[in-house]
Amino acid sequence: MTPTVQSLQRRLIALGFPLPEFGADGDPGSETVAAMNAALDELASRRWPTGNRPPVTLPSPTLPAPPIPADWMPAAKMGRIICHWTAGAHKASEFDRGHYHILIEDEGKLVRGIPSIALNEAPAKRGYAAHTLGANSGSIGVSLCCMGGSNEAPFDPGKYPMTREQWDALTSVVANLCRRYSIPVTDKTVLSHAEVQNNLGIQQRGKWDFTRLAFDPSVKGAKACGDKLRAEAKAKL
């Protein structure tokens, strides 16, 4: 992949864009990718004679997760973010969209849920996103589209395992929401559904989203998964 990024970088430099150098290890790094994306945006906004526009595509694995569109985050007083999986397939269904504010598909693409975040402002309004038993008021519900047909013990992620791309997009989404709604990152304000019973003292019915991460079997238990979520989201604030 690196040679492709490097050759693209060379072409952009030739077009007059000042870009940072690659690291000594040949890894483009996030700064270079961000600068290249800015250059590509500028190129895209230029007017090219018909048929003359140069084909420019950046390999996707290093692209940063897309930010949440501003109109998905209306003004509201929100106190916490609860993270789930849908226990469905890798793409968001209409059913999934009815229960959460934001869904994240297997490749990290964001899908807007049907209820607006503002409907879950306390007290919850008609049509709110019912994502967590007894804890929907003031809570934003984010869900990863995955884990349909999975089993907790023995652990079997099923046909739609949680992907690393989904997880990375989740930590970006959480950081974005924390900034927008001034939510601090604590184990009572940024947590997974599996932590709700312990951390908030609100009984749930055997929810284990998430006590296991299909892409990293070394992380086990609700607290370990939640701590990883909070540490990575905090690093993106």
Ligand SMILES: [Zn+2]
């Ligand atoms: Zn859940």
